[in-house]
Amino acid sequence: MTQIDCDLDDPGCYCVLSDVMELLGKKYVMDIVCVIAVHERVRFGTLEDHLPDASTSTLSTRLDELEAAGFVTREQYDEIPPRVEYELTDRGAELGERLEPLVEWAIDDQQRQTS
Amino acid sequence: MTQIDCDLDDPGCYCVLSDVMELLGKKYVMDIVCVIAVHERVRFGTLEDHLPDASTSTLSTRLDELEAAGFVTREQYDEIPPRVEYELTDRGAELGERLEPLVEWAIDDQQRQTS
DNA sequence: CCGTATCCCAAATGATACTG
DNA sequence: CAGTATCATTTGGGATACGG
Numbered sequence: 001m002t003q004i005d006c007d008l009d010d011p012g013c014y015c016v017l018s019d020v021m022e023l024l025g026k027k028y029v030m031d032i033v034c035v036i037a038v039h040e041r042v043r044f045g046t047l048e049d050h051l052p053d054a055s056t057s058t059l060s061t062r063l064d065e066l067e068a069a070g071f072v073t074r075e076q077y078d079e080i081p082p083r084v085e086y087e088l089t090d091r092g093a094e095l096g097e098r099l100e101p102l103v104e105w106a107i108d109d110q111q112r113q114t115s
Numbered sequence: 116m117t118q119i120d121c122d123l124d125d126p127g128c129y130c131v132l133s134d135v136m137e138l139l140g141k142k143y144v145m146d147i148v149c150v151i152a153v154h155e156r157v158r159f160g161t162l163e164d165h166l167p168d169a170s171t172s173t174l175s176t177r178l179d180e181l182e183a184a185g186f187v188t189r190e191q192y193d194e195i196p197p198r199v200e201y202e203l204t205d206r207g208a209e210l211g212e213r214l215e216p217l218v219e220w221a222i223d224d225q226q227r228q229t230s
Numbered sequence: 231c232c233g234t235a236t237c238c239c240a241a242a243t244g245a246t247a248c249t250g
Numbered sequence: 251c252a253g254t255a256t257c258a259t260t261t262g263g264g265a266t267a268c269g270g
Contacts, residue, residue, distance in 0.1 A: 020221035027140050027243075044252050055244045060253060070228075081251040082250080091224065098220050102213040106135035109206065113185075142263075159232055170264045175233060196231040197270080 020095075023069055028054045028062055033088070034103050036072065037096035041085045071095055135210075138184055143169045143177055148203070149218050151187065152211035156200045186210055 024030055028051055035050045036042050048059060063086060066072040071092035077083040088096055139145055143166055150165045151157050162174060169177075178201060181187040186207035192198040203211055 018221050018225045020225055021145060021218065024217075024221070025140055025142050025145065027137075030136060030140065048252095055246095056253070057245085057255085058243055061243090076252090079251095082253090084252060094220065094224070095217075098217040102139075102210075102217060103136065105209065105213050106133050106139070109209070110133045110135055170266095171233070172235085172265085173263055176263090178233095191232090194231095197233090199232060 020069070023065060026062065026065070028058065029066065030099055030103065032059075032062055032066065033071065033092065033096050033099055036086055036088050037093065037100060041087050044084050044086070047086070066092070135184070138180060141177065141180070143173065144181065145214055145218065147174075147177055147181065148186065148207065148211050148214055151201055151203050152208065152215065156202050159199050159201070162201070181207070 031051060032047065035047060039046065044059075044063075047063075048054070048056065051059065054062070063072060063074070067074055070089055073087050073089055075085050075087065077085075146166060147162065150162060154161065159174075159178075162178075163169070163171065166174065178187060178189070182189055185204055188202050188204055190200050190202065192200075
């Protein structure tokens with residue numbers, strides 16, 4: 001992807017696609033970032049609890065992608081039973097700041113539609 | 116979907132999925148909303164120009180979904196040649212307001228990573 | 231010009247079982 | 251507990267051509 005030849009304010013711009021936007025467009029990604037943002041540090045199982053529609057494998061894939069993109073860190077503790085904690089990087093936190101207003105609005109909006 | 120049993124600020128919340136988030140997670144949806152937001156009124160062909168990676172059919176599908184969800188209106192002028200213009204509804208504009216900071220950040224972030 | 235209809239393919243996701 | 255591996259399946263999405 002990586003096709004940014006434009007300024008959003010310029011109606012003549014070409015397009016607004018970017019790698020980050022492409023990642024965000026994948027299922028659960030925005031949700032995952034928000035859950036981590038709220039918890040600060042969170043374990044794999046906790047994420048699963050919060051995202052019951054995501055399968056184990058999908059969640060794992062998403063976390064890998066987020067880590068590879070530099071939005072999330074993974075810390076492993078060699079204990080028995082094993083423990084892993086995910087946390088946002090600084091860039092991830094910046095992203096989260098822009099995401100939370102969106103997600104909160106989406107939730108409010110949906111409740112307005114439903115009620 | 117529609118599984119909202121939680122408050123984002125409550126670490127004990129269940130999950131944050133919503134129909135809106137599910138729609139936003141589809142390819143090009145966020146981009147389309149932003150392009151319409153910037154142009155205010157925009158024709159189908161113009162959208163295609165701004166999103167060259169999206170096929171005609173996908174773009175059409177997305178616009179239908181956005182219209183069905185109440186974020187976009189479609190106005191058709193019976194002229195020759197035909198003209199159609201898309202515009203954000205009030206809800207769509209609210210969404211756009213939360214989307215643009217995110218998209219602009221994503222673009223800036225990407226340029227920081229690249230340079 | 232603005233799509234829809236069709237067909238087809240690749241990628242994405244889910245379910246499950248199994249391992250360190 | 252925290253995944254990975256595997257397999258099946260769906261869905262998304264692209265290309266194209268045609269209709270209003």
